[in-house]
Amino acid sequence: MTRSALWRRIKRDYGPYLPLSPYLFVVLFPFYWMVITTFKRDNDLYNLTGVPFWFKEPPTLSHIQLLLHDTMFVTWLWNSLFIGVVVVAITLLIGLPAAYGLARMRFVGNHTMSTAMFLSYLIPPALLFLPLSQVVRKIGFTDSIWSLILVYPSFTIPFCTWLLMGFVRTVPAEIEESAQLDGCTRFQTFRLIVIPVIVPGIITAGIFAFTLTYQEFIYALTFVSASANKTIAYGVTTDLIRGDVFYWGSLMAGALIGAVPVAIVYAFSLDHFIHGLTAGALK
Amino acid sequence: MSRVSRRQFIATTAAGALAAPHVWVRPAGAQQKQLSILCWSHFVPAYDKWFDQFGQEWAAKNNIKLSIDHIPHLNLAAKIAAEIATQSGHDIVQLAASGTEKFAPALLDVQDLADKLGKKHGGWTPLAQNYSEVKGRYHSIPDYFIDFPGLYRKDLWTEHAGMPNGPDSWNDLRVGGAKLKAKGFPIGIGLAHHNDSRNSWRAIQWCHGASEVAKDGKTLTYNSKEMREALKFMKALYKETMTPEVLAWDDASNNRLLASGRGSWIHNPISAYRTIEGQNKELADKIHIQLSPRGPAGRLSFANCLAYGITKFSPNQDTAKAFIEHLTDNFKDAFKASTGYNNPFLKTYAKGPLPIISEDPKLKVLEKSPEYHYTIGYPGPLTVPADEVYQQFVLIDAVAQHCTDKLDLEATIKWAEDKLKAIYSKFA
Numbered sequence: 001m002t003r004s005a006l007w008r009r010i011k012r013d014y015g016p017y018l019p020l021s022p023y024l025f026v027v028l029f030p031f032y033w034m035v036i037t038t039f040k041r042d043n044d045l046y047n048l049t050g051v052p053f054w055f056k057e058p059p060t061l062s063h064i065q066l067l068l069h070d071t072m073f074v075t076w077l078w079n080s081l082f083i084g085v086v087v088v089a090i091t092l093l094i095g096l097p098a099a100y101g102l103a104r105m106r107f108v109g110n111h112t113m114s115t116a117m118f119l120s121y122l123i124p125p126a127l128l129f130l131p132l133s134q135v136v137r138k139i140g141f142t143d144s145i146w147s148l149i150l151v152y153p154s155f156t157i158p159f160c161t162w163l164l165m166g167f168v169r170t171v172p173a174e175i176e177e178s179a180q181l182d183g184c185t186r187f188q189t190f191r192l193i194v195i196p197v198i199v200p201g202i203i204t205a206g207i208f209a210f211t212l213t214y215q216e217f218i219y220a221l222t223f224v225s226a227s228a229n230k231t232i233a234y235g236v237t238t239d240l241i242r243g244d245v246f247y248w249g250s251l252m253a254g255a256l257i258g259a260v261p262v263a264i265v266y267a268f269s270l271d272h273f274i275h276g277l278t279a280g281a282l283k
Numbered sequence: 284m285s286r287v288s289r290r291q292f293i294a295t296t297a298a299g300a301l302a303a304p305h306v307w308v309r310p311a312g313a314q315q316k317q318l319s320i321l322c323w324s325h326f327v328p329a330y331d332k333w334f335d336q337f338g339q340e341w342a343a344k345n346n347i348k349l350s351i352d353h354i355p356h357l358n359l360a361a362k363i364a365a366e367i368a369t370q371s372g373h374d375i376v377q378l379a380a381s382g383t384e385k386f387a388p389a390l391l392d393v394q395d396l397a398d399k400l401g402k403k404h405g406g407w408t409p410l411a412q413n414y415s416e417v418k419g420r421y422h423s424i425p426d427y428f429i430d431f432p433g434l435y436r437k438d439l440w441t442e443h444a445g446m447p448n449g450p451d452s453w454n455d456l457r458v459g460g461a462k463l464k465a466k467g468f469p470i471g472i473g474l475a476h477h478n479d480s481r482n483s484w485r486a487i488q489w490c491h492g493a494s495e496v497a498k499d500g501k502t503l504t505y506n507s508k509e510m511r512e513a514l515k516f517m518k519a520l521y522k523e524t525m526t527p528e529v530l531a532w533d534d535a536s537n538n539r540l541l542a543s544g545r546g547s548w549i550h551n552p553i554s555a556y557r558t559i560e561g562q563n564k565e566l567a568d569k570i571h572i573q574l575s576p577r578g579p580a581g582r583l584s585f586a587n588c589l590a591y592g593i594t595k596f597s598p599n600q601d602t603a604k605a606f607i608e609h610l611t612d613n614f615k616d617a618f619k620a621s622t623g624y625n626n627p628f629l630k631t632y633a634k635g636p637l638p639i640i641s642e643d644p645k646l647k648v649l650e651k652s653p654e655y656h657y658t659i660g661y662p663g664p665l666t667v668p669a670d671e672v673y674q675q676f677v678l679i680d681a682v683a684q685h686c687t688d689k690l691d692l693e694a695t696i697k698w699a700e701d702k703l704k705a706i707y708s709k710f711a
Binding site: 042043046047048070129130133134136137142218221222225226227237238239241242243244245246 | 319321323324325326327328350352353354355356358361362364365366368369370371372373478479534535537538539542543544545551552554555558562563
């Protein structure tokens with residue numbers, strides 16, 4: 001193959017990826033930095049001579065050991081996953097019928113309710129945590145992961161309902177009418193016709209709800225104190241940042257391991273997720 | 284089998300939902316007393332371990348169920364505010380850097396305990412009184428303060444600046460620091476939104492005889508000849524001895540500068556030294572501790588104070604008092620566990636000798652810390668507006684704008700004075 005032919009082939013096969021490379025660099029560099037910091041020795045981390053992007057001393061597992069043995073990281077990870085899954089379930093259980101009702105049914109105040117639902121998502125947690133603290137205390141969930149399971153839907157439900165309303169509206173009304181003509185009740189139409197059609201939307205809403213919950217900090221800080229009840233975002237910063245002493249290696253290890261469940265969720269539902277996102281865009 | 288109608292289903296579900304929170308009740312505890320403590324994640328992890336064990340041993344001996352929760356110091360105030368708003372939470376809350384003045388209405392008057400402890404241990408230092416007294420009554424019990432000495436590279440200061448004992452005065456720091464910067468070893472004092480910056484600047488202005496407020500805690504004194512001198516000095520210090528990175532620093536940045544081997548001097552608690560000691564023994568050997576530098580008005584430095592308050596909503600106030608008393612009585616053990624980090628508020632302890640620092644020639648200068656450390660609002664009391672000035676970084680914003688030529692001297696004075704007036708007028 002001649003040189004020019006080879007160059008043409010490279011251009012043809014890899015050219016389309018070229019515009020993506022700056023984006024990939026920006027997106028992947030933090031992960032690279034997390035990985036390398038996780039395994040660098042402290043001396044290596046603070047050594048400003050030479051190139052900082054690779055190891056100047058042999059790698060170490062000491063940061064991971066500190067994270068796993070000297071903190072309650074595994075418990076925090078489990079708490080985050082448990083809370084995330086339960087909150088997603090609650091969000092979808094409430095958000096799906098709500099989205100269907102707001103998108104499909106005509107009743108007085110429908111439009112106002114839709115707007116109010118969206119606006120409620122815009123209220124910052126810094127304003128809400130005090131009244132919510134009183135609710136949590138009265139129910140008796142103080143310093144328990146159930147307080148977070150109770151509170152997190154306050155921001156996931158409005159957002160996901162709003163998101164799902166868009167998906168419900170993409171379902172042609174004629175399909176539902178046909179089903180009702182064939183004898184389906186409203187609920188059966190919702191369950192058997194609408195839900196299967198908007199599965200990508202449900203997955204998208206679920207992923208958003210999960211990630212919003214997984215990264216939340218201020219409610220966790222307010223409602224939970226005991227180490228055994230902390231979430232990953234809260235626990236890692238609590239135990240690994242001590243005033244002006246940052247345990248960089250262990251912090252990065254915590255962030256890296258903490259990112260794995262989210263990466264898995266995205267990886268397994270990527271097709272649905274993209275379909276869900278683009279469905280709204282193409283309508 | 285009877286069918287459940289939709290109406291019945293909705294009624295049952297609604298009733299269940301309403302009842303559920305009431306069914307979810309904690310099991311009634313036995314007659315065992317309880318106590319919960321909210322405190323920060325100490326800079327020295329070993330201290331937290333000691334504190335938790337110390338507490339549990341005391342609790343076991345007294346048949347008390349004790350829980351101790353540690354959170355980052357920057358989140359303490361928000362957590363305490365939330366607990367006060369809901370009237371539920373910890374029995375004892377740690378007040379870091381400030382808080383007694385802010386939360387006093389929700390904290391128990393502990394004058395009786397303060398008197399008892401003062402009598403037992405030689406009396407409280409003026410700093411303790413300043414930190415924990417509100418309207419002449421103690422609303423928290425001072426535990427310890429974190430000092431701000433100077434940490435310097437003895438090898439570099441000897442070789443390049445001819446000052447083997449480090450810079451004794453701020454002017455020495457300027458002269459020697461300029462030489463060291465020229466050799467590639469800048470000094471590091473933050474000029475950004477974080478604790479160290481606002482603390483170090485206070486030390487510098489006080490040493491020049493300047494302050495933002497008078498002894499009465501009300502009269503603003505920012506617009507003064509001394510403040511102009513302090514600002515002029517800081518600008519020269521920044522330009523001659525530092526690099527612009529200090530404008531974007533956080534609390535860990537000066538530690539990193541020293542740990543990298545590039546920094547020649549930082550103004551910081553000994554946590555930076557202790558961390559390096561654990562990571563790079565060779566470098567740690569070259570780092571020495573000195574008194575915070577003196578200025579034309581004397582030697583004054585900033586103290587980050589910590590105290591324990593007992594919440595008014597606590598049902599365990601007597602138990603809380605008993606624990607704080609036990610902790611204060613064992614201050615020397617606590618001091619040892621903190622590796623010399625927690626400085627005393629009680630005169631008997633302050634007189635020394637103290638474990639670790641009195642035995643280590645390198646750290647012995649820290650024995651003098653209680654003599655020259657002051658806190659927010661100095662020379663006045665720690666008031667709510669003084670704390671707001673601190674929390675809003677007003678002073679450090681002013682000095683950073685002056686150092687970077689954004690504001691000239693008079694514009695800096697006016698800018699800061701306007702901000703101070705706006706804050707103090709809210710509480711007049």
